[in-house]
Every structure is written in structure tokens, then in C-alpha cells.
Amino acid sequence: MYAQVIVDIAHSQVDKIFEYSCPDNLSAGSRVKVPFGGRVIDGFVIGVSPVSSYPAEKVKPVAQIFDEPPALVPECTSLMHGIASRYRVPKAVALRLFLPSEMRLGKVHEVYKKFAVYTGEDIKLSSSAKKQAEALRFLKDEKEYDLTRLCEKFGRGAVNSLIEKGAVKTDKRKITRSPFSGLPEGVSAKVLTPAQNAALEKIESANHRVNLIHGVTGSGKTEIYLSVIAREIERGKTAIFLVPEISLTPQMLTQLRSRFGGTAAILHSGLSAGERFDEWWRLRSGEAKIAIGARSAIFAPLENIGAIIIDEEHDSSYLSESAPRYSTLEIAKMRAEYNGAKLVLGSATPSVETYAKAVDGEYGLITLTERINKKPLPEIIIADMRKEVKRGNNTAFSKALRDELDETLKSGSQAIIFLNRRGYSRTVMCRDCGYVAKCENCDVTLTYHSEENCLKCHYCGAKYRMLTACPECGGRHVLYSGTGTQKVVADLKSLFPTARILRMDNDTVTGKDGHYNILKKFASKQADILVGTQMIAKGHDFPAVTLVGIMDADMSLHFSDYRSGERTFQLITQVSGRSGRADDKGKVVLQTCSPENYILRFATNYDYSGFFKNETALRKATGFPPYSLICRVMVTSDNSENALEALKGVYFAIEELRAKFPEEFIFLNKMHSPIKKIQGKLRYQVLMRLSSDRLLERIYDAAVKYSSDSVLVYVEENPVNLS
Numbered sequence: 251m252y253a254q255v256i257v258d259i260a261h262s263q264v265d266k267i268f269e270y271s272c273p274d275n276l277s278a279g280s281r282v283k284v285p286f287g288g289r290v291i292d293g294f295v296i297g298v299s300p301v302s303s304y305p306a307e308k309v310k311p312v313a314q315i316f317d318e319p320p321a322l323v324p325e326c327t328s329l330m331h332g333i334a335s336r337y338r339v340p341k342a343v344a345l346r347l348f349l350p351s352e353m354r355l356g357k358v359h360e361v362y363k364k365f366a367v368y369t370g371e372d373i374k375l376s377s378s379a380k381k382q383a384e385a386l387r388f389l390k391d392e393k394e395y396d397l398t399r400l401c402e403k404f405g406r407g408a409v410n411s412l413i414e415k416g417a418v419k420t421d422k423r424k425i426t427r428s429p430f431s432g433l434p435e436g437v438s439a440k441v442l443t444p445a446q447n448a449a450l451e452k453i454e455s456a457n458h459r460v461n462l463i464h465g466v467t468g469s470g471k472t473e474i475y476l477s478v479i480a481r482e483i484e485r486g487k488t489a490i491f492l493v494p495e496i497s498l499t500p501q502m503l504t505q506l507r508s509r510f511g512g513t514a515a516i517l518h519s520g521l522s523a524g525e526r527f528d529e530w531w532r533l534r535s536g537e538a539k540i541a542i543g544a545r546s547a548i549f550a551p552l553e554n555i556g557a558i559i560i561d562e563e564h565d566s567s568y569l570s571e572s573a574p575r576y577s578t579l580e581i582a583k584m585r586a587e588y589n590g591a592k593l594v595l596g597s598a599t600p601s602v603e604t605y606a607k608a609v610d611g612e613y614g615l616i617t618l619t620e621r622i623n624k625k626p627l628p629e630i631i632i633a634d635m636r637k638e639v640k641r642g643n644n645t646a647f648s649k650a651l652r653d654e655l656d657e658t659l660k661s662g663s664q665a666i667i668f669l670n671r672r673g674y675s676r677t678v679m680c681r682d683c684g685y686v687a688k689c690e691n692c693d694v695t696l697t698y699h700s701e702e703n704c705l706k707c708h709y710c711g712a713k714y715r716m717l718t719a720c721p722e723c724g725g726r727h728v729l730y731s732g733t734g735t736q737k738v739v740a741d742l743k744s745l746f747p748t749a750r751i752l753r754m755d756n757d758t759v760t761g762k763d764g765h766y767n768i769l770k771k772f773a774s775k776q777a778d779i780l781v782g783t784q785m786i787a788k789g790h791d792f793p794a795v796t797l798v799g800i801m802d803a804d805m806s807l808h809f810s811d812y813r814s815g816e817r818t819f820q821l822i823t824q825v826s827g828r829s830g831r832a833d834d835k836g837k838v839v840l841q842t843c844s845p846e847n848y849i850l851r852f853a854t855n856y857d858y859s860g861f862f863k864n865e866t867a868l869r870k871a872t873g874f875p876p877y878s879l880i881c882r883v884m885v886t887s888d889n890s891e892n893a894l895e896a897l898k899g900v901y902f903a904i905e906e907l908r909a910k911f912p913e914e915f916i917f918l919n920k921m922h923s924p925i926k927k928i929q930g931k932l933r934y935q936v937l938m939r940l941s942s943d944r945l946l947e948r949i950y951d952a953a954v955k956y957s958s959d960s961v962l963v964y965v966e967e968n969p970v971n972l973s
């Protein structure tokens with residue numbers, strides 16, 4: 251037999267399928283070692299065939315076959331080709347997505363443990379052998395027991411004698427390192443509400459392969475996902491459940507584990523290498539049927555997938571920011587197509603792109619307008635920070651927020667204080683009137699660049715002089731800084747000396763259980779106030795929280811991104827959704843310097859469709875996605891000559907395209923990237939806005955053509971950030 255092998259080298263020059271001779275019983279999907287260029291390296295068998303396309307004497311034999319079930323599911327081969335051609339990466343790079351890195355490096359192995367097993371053999375013990383008799387009685391009850399612990403209990407000598415006499419035998423067994431064991435199990439499903447049932451039926455009816463659940467926070471989306479999964483499991487199928495950042499959603503884990511027990515496996519980077527390895531094999535072996543995890547869990551080794559769920563589908567973590575720069579949704583569509591599976595997207599604030607497809611009928615749309623038990627959505631109070639300044643309040647806390655905090659603490663409820671540190675100190679804003687500097691051509695916020703002391707537009711490269719006074723009101727409080735979490739905590743401590751405060755941001759969260767521990771502490775009411783960044787905005791369900799304070803809604807509003815309006819709307823809705831989820835009514839205080847801003851108005855009225863109409867009209871008029879495609883070709887190298895040469899080459903190739911298809915280009919330019927150098931690598935870019943994706947393949951071609959060992963050239967589509 252002959253094996254078709256992909257060698258595990260990420261290089262375009264060896265991006266081929268190689269042939270090796272192999273034993274008859276080798277199956278596709280197996281890991282092997284093969285001789286390659288004088289070395290022996292890892293490879294993956296993607297197919298076997300009785301014939302070879304080369305003369306037999308030229309074909310070398312496979313050097314080693316790993317003694318395990320084939321690691322790759324059959325679907326991998328088709329997905330590998332799909333991903334390699336869509337994102338122009340070597341096949342080995344595409345294949346690696348399907349394997350935990352521990353496995354490729356061969357570092358992690360299975361763990362075995364010895365057990366003592368009662369054999370049932372009748373033996374005579376002398377009356378003096380008290381320990382042996384005790385151990386035997388113990389083991390008779392237990393049937394089997396961890397050998398080391400048995401020896402600790404009754405002494406090694408006694409146990410060894412029993413083994414010699416044949417009453418006990420030892421057995422080596424594989425141990426599964428299971429994360430989050432000890433969670434409660436066996437919690438049964440809730441009785442679905444009519445709205446949830448209707449949603450489930452619509453998904454079951456399979457009128458659409460893809461369904462979007464647009465449901466307000468607390469409308470019971472999770473229960474719908476779980477029911478969809480449960481039905482597929484009953485049908486003997488498997489499921490993938492994606493969440494933005496799994497370590498941030500311990501409640502979700504608890505829910506899944508308690509509902510599905512060991513049928514659910516968790517894949518995420520916070521696990522130890524051993525845990526991840528074992529969870530992965532539990533899925534591959536069929537013991538576990540539900541894969542739960544962040545973005546990369548879309549590559550879970552499951553066969554016969556019945557449903558794929560993408561929760562919080564609007565979250566930017568679903569776009570990979572390293573090669574291959576895949577969109578999780580695209581991969582999910584490929585897998586759903588291959589398996590004939592249902593794909594369910596859910597969010598309280600769907601991305602404009604996704605919602606537009608649902609409105610157009612490409613996706614099924616399910617709308618849930620009410621919270622479970624018709625609990626009201628929290629009231630959002632706007633605090634105008636310009637007025638606070640005029641009143642002489644120069645602290646970061648408005649009077650409204652201080653008063654509400656006071657009340658919340660007195661009633662024994664909990665509060666969440668949210669602040670947005672992204673974009674911090676880079677946006678320029680007037681604190682007297684709320685004016686924000688924007689690009690005249692693109693209508694996006696300008697970003698301050700300290701090295702040149704100027705303001706720049708990241709979408710067209712235009713430069714503007716730095717402001718010393720506000721052009722609108724002449725005020726001199728032009729700021730480019732926000733307040734940090736530490737400062738907020740310090741202020742809170744002086745305002746409320748007895749309050750117990752927890753802080754959660756990248757600086758306080760360490761270790762694999764860092765998030766989990768902070769959230770657990772807060773959930774068990776060991777603190778009154780939780781202060782944090784984006785991390786605390788996501789899907790948490792803390793019943794005792796009745797107040798949410800949003801410190802600086804403007805910071806994300808004016809982040810220099812065409813999606814900043816969308817992001818702000820999402821953030822306010824999501825953060826507000828943490829308030830008043832249980833019996834007590836919730837409140838939100840939103841602090842801003844631009845209370846009349848339309849995004850804030852829609853958000854405070856929970857008016858998603860108003861927001862969507864407005865936003866799409868704006869994007870249409872300015873030519874931004876989904877009415878265009880932003881495409882950036884990045885050119886990076888530590889050698890400036892090589893970089894510039896590649897940049898010219900790519901730019902020239904794209905200019906030729908523009909000459910042929912002028913209608914496809916809304917904008918095209920080449921320039922330094924906003925951050926000119928990262929880790930010694932110079933960064934240049936060709937930035938374009940295209941009216942469709944028609945030329946995308948050819949743009950990828952140009953990037954591949956000018957990429958070399960010394961210059962990295964890659965394509966980004968609608969990138970999350972343009973720095």
C-alpha cells in the first residue's frame with residue numbers, strides 16, 4: 251500500500267502531497283514519521299492507495315506509525331484543502347489547526363495509574379495477619395482501589411502478600427485528566443417557554459442551514475442552544491458549542507457539565523497541556539460528543555456533527571489574528587455543509603454583517619424581545635460628564651453613579667463598574683463640549699501619534715495637526731487620556747471605605763484559573779463591587795448585581811475604527827445586560843461627554859433595529875463593510891530594502907488589477923502601517939477598500955508571490971485593528 255503524506259513543515263516549497271510505502275493496515279488520518287531530506291520528520295496520512303504514481307523503487311517506506319487510532323477525522327482532508335486554498339496557507343499549516351500542539355510536539359503522553367483489583371479468590375490468612383485481613387475486607391467492598399493509596403492505608407507489605415497469594419491483582423489503566431471535575435452533574439433541562447419552543451422548532455424545521463437568534467440579554471438563548479444540542483445527541487450526532495472566551499464564562503461550563511456530564515469536553519488554552527490532550531482524545535474516541543471552547547474548538551475532532559452553535563457571534567475573538575487568518579464563521583459553514591449540520595448564531599447585539607444577512611433572508615432570523623419571566627431590561631441613566639466638570643466635579647464619578655452605588659451597597663446588592671481601556675490615551679477629545687477629532691474623508695476618529703505629534707486616520711493615512719484647543723468651543727481641556735482601573739479602585743475606596751472591591755483586568759488575571767477565581771469570588775458575594783474592562787462584559791449571570799456603571803462610554807465610541815459605533819452599541823447593551831437579571835430591578839449609569847450621540851441614544855433605548863438602520867445607511871453612504879471589503883496586505887521584514895521591494899511588487903500587481911477593474915476599487919494606497927515597527931520588524935501595508943470580494947483571490951496571489959524567507963506578506967480581510 252501507499253500512503254499520501256503531508257509533512258509537518260510550514261513552507262510553501264514542501265507544500266505537496268508525498269508518497270511513502272506502508273503496511274496494508276495503515277489508515278488515513280494516522281500520524282507517522284517519514285524520512286524526508288535526510289531527516290525523519292512528522293507527517294500525516296491523508297489517504298492510502300494500492301497504487302503509487304511513482305516507480306516503486308523511488309518510494310521510501312514510512313519510518314514509524316503511531317500506535318493509536320487515526321488522529322484526523324476523515325473530514326479533515328476536505329477541510330484542509332478548503333482552508334489552504336481559501337486563506338493561501340500551506341496544507342501543513344491548515345492541518346495543524348486540527349491537532350492540539352502538544353500532540354505534534356510529542357511532549358504530552360497519556361498517564362497511567364495502577365489499580366489493585368479484588369480477584370475473588372478464596373485464601374487462608376493466619377490470625378496474626380491483621381493488616382492483610384483489613385485490606386482484604388476493604389477491597390472486597392471497594393472491588394478495586396488506587397494501588398498507591400491502598401498501600402498507604404494498609405502498608406505495602408500487607409498488600410504485596412495479598413498479591414502473592416492471588417487475592418489481589420494489579421491493573422494498569424489510563425487516567426483521564428479532567429478539567430473542572432467536581433462540578434455538579436445531572437441538572438435537568440428547564441421547561442422551555444413558548445418563545446424558546448418556537449425558536450427551537452424554527453431551527454429544527456431546517457428551512458435555513460444557518461439561523462440567527464437575536465435575543466435580548468437574559469432572554470434564555472443558552473437554554474435554546476442546550477436543547478438543540480440535546481436533540482442532536484439523542485439522534486446519535488455530535489455538536490460543537492463555541493463561546494468567545496471560555497475562561498470568562500464559568501457559568502456556561504457549569505451549565506453544560508451539569509446538563510451533559512462527561513459527554514461534554516472542554517477545549518481551551520487555559521487548560522494544562524495534559525488536560526487538553528485528554529479532552530481532545532475523549533472527543534476523538536467518541537467518548538465525548540460535545541466540544542465546548544473558544545474559536546479553535548471549531549476544529550474539534552468530531553464526526554457526524556449535528557449542530558454547531560456560535561454564542562455571542564458578534565465577538566471579535568472569532569477572527570483569527572495569526573496565520574491562517576480565518577473567520578470562525580466561514581469554517582463553521584464549511585463543517586456544517588460537510589456534515590449537513592445546523593448552524594446557530596446567537597447574540598443580543600448581532601454584528602451588522604450577520605444581521606444584514608438575516609434581514610436579506612440568507613439566514614433564518616429568530617427574535618426574542620423579552621427576558622425570561624418578562625423581567626424588565628435595566629433602566630439606563632445618562633450622566634453628562636461635561637456638566638459634572640462645570641459643576642466642579644473633577645473626579646471620575648458622576649453624582650448619579652455615586653448615589654446609585656451608595657444605594658446599592660446599602661441594600662446589600664452588588665455592582666459592576668466597567669471601563670474601557672482600549673483606545674485609551676490615543677483618541678483626542680474635548681472635555682468641555684465632547685468634540686472628537688475625525689477624518690474629513692472617512693468619518694472615523696483620528697488617532698494620536700506621539701512620535702510625530704500629529705493625528706492620523708488609519709483608513710486613508712491622512713495626517714492632521716495636533717490640537718491645542720478645541721475647534722468647536724475653544725476649550726483648553728483637550729484630553730487624550732482616560733482613567734485606568736487602578737485609579738477607579740482607589741477612588742472607590744476613598745468614596746466607600748467599607749465596600750469590598752474586586753478588580754479584573756489583564757494585570758490582575760494570572761494563571762489558568764485566574765478569571766474563574768475572581769468571578770467565583772464575586773458570584774459567591776465575597777465582594778460588593780467588581781471593577782473591570784471588556785472581560786466583565788461577556789455573558790455573566792450574577793443574580794445579585796443590580797447596578798452597572800459604565801465609566802467612559804466615549805472611549806470606545808471614538809476608537810478609530812469604522813466599527814466603533816457598533817462596538818459601543820454592543821458594549822453598552824452587553825454590560826447593561828449584567829444588571830437586574832434576577833428578582834430585583836436593575837439600573838445602569840452611563841457616563842459620557844456626548845449624550846446626544848445617536849449610538850448612545852439607540853443603546854439606552856435598547857433599540858437594535860433603529861441602530862441597525864442608521865448604521866447601515868451610514869456604511870452605505872461612506873462605503874464601509876458590509877457594503878465594501880476592507881483589505882490590507884501587510885508587508886513586514888527586518889530588512890527595509892527587501893520590505894520596500896516586496897511592497898512595490900505587491901502594490902504594482904494590485905494597481906494593474908485596478909487598471910483592469912476600476913469599479914472594484916473604492917480606495918487604494920500603500921503606506922507605512924500606523925505602528926511602523928514591531929519587534930524589530932518594519933511594517934508597511936497596501937490598504938484598499940473593495941466593492942466586492944471578486945478580486946480577493948488575486949490579491950492573495952500577489953501576497954504569496956512576494957512573500958519570501960526574508961519578507962512576510964499576508965492579507966487581512968476586514969481586520970479587527972489597523973495598527
Ligand code: ADP
Pocket residue numbers: 440441442443446465466467468469470471472473622791
Ligand atoms: P441569555 O443567554 O439570552 O442571556 P440565559 O440563557 O442566560 O439568557 O437565561 C437567563 C436566565 O433565565 C438564566 O438564569 C436561566 O437559567 C433562566 N432561564 C432560561 N430559560 C428558562 C426557562 N425556560 N425557565 C426558567 N428559567 C429560564
Ligand code: ZN
Pocket residue numbers: 689690691692693707708709710711712
Ligand atoms: Zn481618512
